[in-house]
Amino acid sequence: MTNMDKLYEAVEARGPVCVGLDTDFSYLPEDFVDSTLSRGENIVRFNKKLIDATKAVAGCYKVQIAYYESLGLEGMKAYADTLKAVREAGVPVIADIKRGDIAKTAEMYAMGHFTGDFESDFVTLAPYMGLDSISPYLPYAEKQGKGMFVLCRTSNGGAKDFEYEKLADGRHVYDLVGDKLNALGKDYMGEHGYSSIGLVIGGTHIEEATEIRAKYQDSFFLIPGYGAQGGKAEDIAQYLTKGNGGVVNSSRGILLAYKKQPGTAFDEAAYNECVNMKEAIAHACSLL
Numbered sequence: 001m002t003n004m005d006k007l008y009e010a011v012e013a014r015g016p017v018c019v020g021l022d023t024d025f026s027y028l029p030e031d032f033v034d035s036t037l038s039r040g041e042n043i044v045r046f047n048k049k050l051i052d053a054t055k056a057v058a059g060c061y062k063v064q065i066a067y068y069e070s071l072g073l074e075g076m077k078a079y080a081d082t083l084k085a086v087r088e089a090g091v092p093v094i095a096d097i098k099r100g101d102i103a104k105t106a107e108m109y110a111m112g113h114f115t116g117d118f119e120s121d122f123v124t125l126a127p128y129m130g131l132d133s134i135s136p137y138l139p140y141a142e143k144q145g146k147g148m149f150v151l152c153r154t155s156n157g158g159a160k161d162f163e164y165e166k167l168a169d170g171r172h173v174y175d176l177v178g179d180k181l182n183a184l185g186k187d188y189m190g191e192h193g194y195s196s197i198g199l200v201i202g203g204t205h206i207e208e209a210t211e212i213r214a215k216y217q218d219s220f221f222l223i224p225g226y227g228a229q230g231g232k233a234e235d236i237a238q239y240l241t242k243g244n245g246g247v248v249n250s251s252r253g254i255l256l257a258y259k260k261q262p263g264t265a266f267d268e269a270a271y272n273e274c275v276n277m278k279e280a281i282a283h284a285c286s287l288l
């Protein structure tokens with residue numbers, strides 16, 4: 001069974017919410033911070049409480065490496081400890097590393113993020129350098145069932161700068177990326193009909209949403225942009241198939257939920273936000 005199969009089953013069991021652990025130290029409530037500990041240690045304490053509170057309603061977690069890298073060595077320790085905490089909770093984890101480099105270098109990234117201290121179930125990849133920047137990750141998909149999510153049509157405004165450009169045959173650049181990755185995925189299919197090569201499809205743009213879902217039926221989607229970036233449940237639902245086939249990330253919306261729920265502890269507020277998000281998406285899916 002591949003990690004994408006496990007992710008599919010996690011979504012069947014607990015819903016498509018992907019809790020984004022983009023834990024900026026400044027997000028921690030002041031009264032939670034233990035001043036005898038480092039920022040990295042405090043972040044891990046925060047993440048562990050959050051994981052504990054949300055694991056029953058989270059399809060997966062996504063750990064954005066920049067929030068940890070920015071703190072140097074203590075941050076990288078916090079990153080490793082956070083991945084470990086998610087794995088111990090028995091929930092799939094996506095390492096949001098957005099790598100893309102020549103094959104030899106990509107081999108090292110693949111080893112660094114699919115084995116050892118920073119081992120994760122999935123990584124995010126940037127495809128700009130071509131398919132040889134993706135292929136070094138594939139032996140891990142084949143042998144260990146590891147998975148990847150490749151940037152296709154991203155959630156940011158700048159997606160229009162390159163991804164929406166039109167090719168001579170009328171396709172967008174994001175179509176070209178999606179078509180090539182979807183075709184590559186045919187050799188890495190799991191039991192539940194999804195390949196180990198997923199696509200990142202931002203939930204903030206909905207043009208061609210139904211076509212994209214229909215065209216890439218065997219690609220699992222990582223859908224960021226819910227909440228803080230304005231993505232709505234009714235838009236996101238169009239990228240799912242019967243409530244599955246994708247995970248919907250929210251980072252700030254969950255981490256900072258306590259600021260919108262005065263008097264509620266951050267972990268309980270995060271749980272409430274996950275439940276609201278999960279219900280809103282389920283409701284939107286039921287209307288399709």
Ligand SMILES: O=C(O)c1cc(=O)[nH]c(=O)n1[C@@H]1O[C@H](COP(=O)(O)O)[C@@H](O)[C@H]1O
Pocket residue numbers: 020022064096124153154155156200201202224225226227228229249250251252253
């Ligand atoms: O690959 C990603 O995860 C990603 C792709 C994309 O198109 N847009 C996007 O926002 N992301 C990530 O998704 C998360 C969104 O965070 P919030 O806007 O706080 O929910 C961040 O970790 C981003 O780096």
